[in-house]
Amino acid sequence: MTRILHVLDHSLPIHSGYTFRTRSILKAQQGLGYEVRGVTGPRQSASGADFKVNNEADGELQEGLIFHRTPGTVSGPPGLREWREIALFAQGIEAAVAQWKPDILHAHSPALCGHAALKVARRHSIPLVYEIRAFWEDAAVGNGTGREGSLKYRLTRWLEDRVVRQADAVVTICAGLRDDLIARGNDPARISISPNGVDLSLFGEPAPRDEVLARDLGFVKADGTPCPVIGFIGSFYDYEGLDDLIAAMPALLARQPDARLLMVGGGPRAEALRAQAEASSAAHAIRFIGRVPHHEVERYYALCDVMAYPRKRSRLTDLVTPLKPLEAMAQDKIVAASNVGGHRELVTDGVTGALFAADDPAATAATLADLLEQRDRWPALRAAGHRHVAEAHDWARNVRRYQTVYQNILTSDAHAEPNVTV
Template identity: 35%
Template sequence: AVDQPQVARSAVARLSERSGARPRLAARLAYREGRLTAAIRALDGARGWRAARLRRWLQAETDMLEPDRLHIPELPGAGNSRPGTILHIVTDALPSTSAGYTIRTQEIAVAQRAADGDPRLDPHVVTRIGFPVTAGAIDGRRLVTVDGIPYHRLLPWVMPGRADTIAADGLKHAARLVTDVRPSVLHAASNYSNALIALALRDATQLPVLYEVRGFWEDTWLSRHSAGATSDLRHSDRYVRSRALETHCMQAADLVVTLGEAMRDEITERGIDPANILIVPNGVSREFLQPLPDPTALKSQLGINDGEYVVGLVSSLVAHEGIGTLLAAVKILGDRGVRIRALIVGDGPERGTLQRHAAQLGLDAIFTGRVPMAKVRDYHAVLDVFVVPRTPDRVCQLVTPLKPVEAMASGLPVVVSGVRALGEIVQDKVTGLLFPPLDAEALADALQLLLGHPELRRELGANAKQWVARDRTWEHNATRYRDAYARLGAL
């Protein structure tokens, strides 16, 4: 019942007062709900080594949500940096993890390496300590190259188990890498754990820090809980402290980069000087602007029949993507006599729930699971309409996703929920259609309009592709980054 707090609380309450497991379970439940102080207090008076170990672990988690916990002595040779060498500090990466976050990292680095200028940019990427082994990949290589981009991995012989020792060991390994790579700028991407590493390295090396805010992870955490719980959880220790720590990192960085206007406004409201914030939006590589491949073979493989319309998306399957609204709209269209299939490309924690929901609706929806990045355009070619049915959660209002930009570059007509961040990239009735979030009936109406008017689909798709080609390519973004690094004195 770990994701059903009321059920879990009831179960814990029925345990005997003499049960040694009761305080530990109560502490773990409080931790899952972000009530960190309550989690530690739940262990007051608890006996045994398990309770003592859990208390130390919880205390370390809480302590590491305070700023200025990471320090390292001055590094020898720190002033011997190579102009134009960039160290991207990220959470996870290709080839082990394929998602919007990791694709953005790769595309940025590839575009930077290809960009003209003197000195030439030399991007390197380093992932969090333990990745990808701690993410379940049995891959102990310390260096992997993806399309010419070196990905460095911080892999200790023994992985520490507490937040404080994980962060300290991660910093030590990152410091050794800095002395080898000799970057002229530290480019950290969300979340604060990467920014704190970069800021500690700056103290030891005097290298400038650019913090790229790709999302607000505390709001992503909030969106995983039921709507009724979010108002309370917004006051939880985890949410309040995580938000404060993110704000600290933004204020301490030499320059902040973010993805869109809504995100910039949010950062400005936290007290960061607008002059210190640069927008570098999500983009696409030039291959996305090429004609789509022939979908005939893949349609046959997926069991799509002649005359069936296909609507869907490529996405991580998480609650705030609102894919249940898409399934409900497809059900409505089917009841109206439209021959239609839903194609859901991707994987995530909501996949099982969504598949059960589709079955309950009587839909023959197609769930492909995760597909390689190189195959995404094959699935774009199958779709008649690309749908982004995001919920009105705060994270969706603020954060602009990558996947709809890729679909627009492919010339697909897009229908998106009318949250602010999506309104930044889709102009209603010009480059796509907007519908009210969570309104399956309105989504069904928008889809029926497009499916019944192929000339409108072509017009919206062509307009979207033209907009992306003009201003949303990684090639354009590489110039923005080069200007940012020059501003920091790294070139």
């Protein structure tokens, strides 16, 4: 039975899009008969997550999955700190390899994971798959922690390119990332796509509408019927374009006076967005909930008629497909999203959802108003969205894409001879 050791920035019990994709991949691979484990880097312990380090025994069990940990922290100026982190993480991977003896290392971005895994893979002649979920230099620009063209930006991009050139196979989550790598001169034959997906086995019937919660939030009209609700559930980063969504509310109310906006989540832009909403003429129609426990999220999805994803146009949003629209479709929600590249890979306008011009509150309002006024289209949109997820983004199907990648590198001896010192 083939053993796959996944090399990860962080994992469960932390909850994030990154960890949920990881969980889905590992669970689905288990279902195919692979033996799988994960090993996380020093950032897991730096996050403050509650776990027990135990690399000498069988690792740490989280939701039926085993993870090895890399203890310790690193410090130093940019550049030196990253090399120290790679060295420390390589020690953690070495310990997991010695204890479990995997057949394949499958490293997931960022590039620090890939470089640490590459060191160990070449030392032990283990084939390496490197999977890119986003270009982290662009993600840092998008979330406000980095600046395009800075030393850190250029270093991260250089590290990424180096791992891509030396890995035995490369996987990306979408066509945008693959096309960008090919434009940098990489061989298309070495780059596969394993798209973002959801584990449909985790989704049963959508949760029923909580009428008490709806009344508490003011989502009920004077005659007792429900208000139409636009929802966003996720992280409040600048690139998500939530300021455009709030700016669209006055125009939306002009056509749909009873419409409401539900904002669930938090992040760096939370305070500024709340201030913007309070100053808006639509303030009475906007509700902020803050972060909620993961098991309560379905209660808020159940209140929403349309889930809105107004991402701003940038390298990050044009190249990377998000997970949230797929989760919404899986829960039979109608999706309205800006027409950035990452959304266009997921949503077919007028079929599985609706697309509107990015960075344009007026266009956002018009599209949302059209959807609320055309309720007769809702059943078809919901059914098409759910069908699209089932056919193209269910992990039970998507995980089989890795089988070809694994088979190809296991039958090749290219990994046995290192071509570059790392």
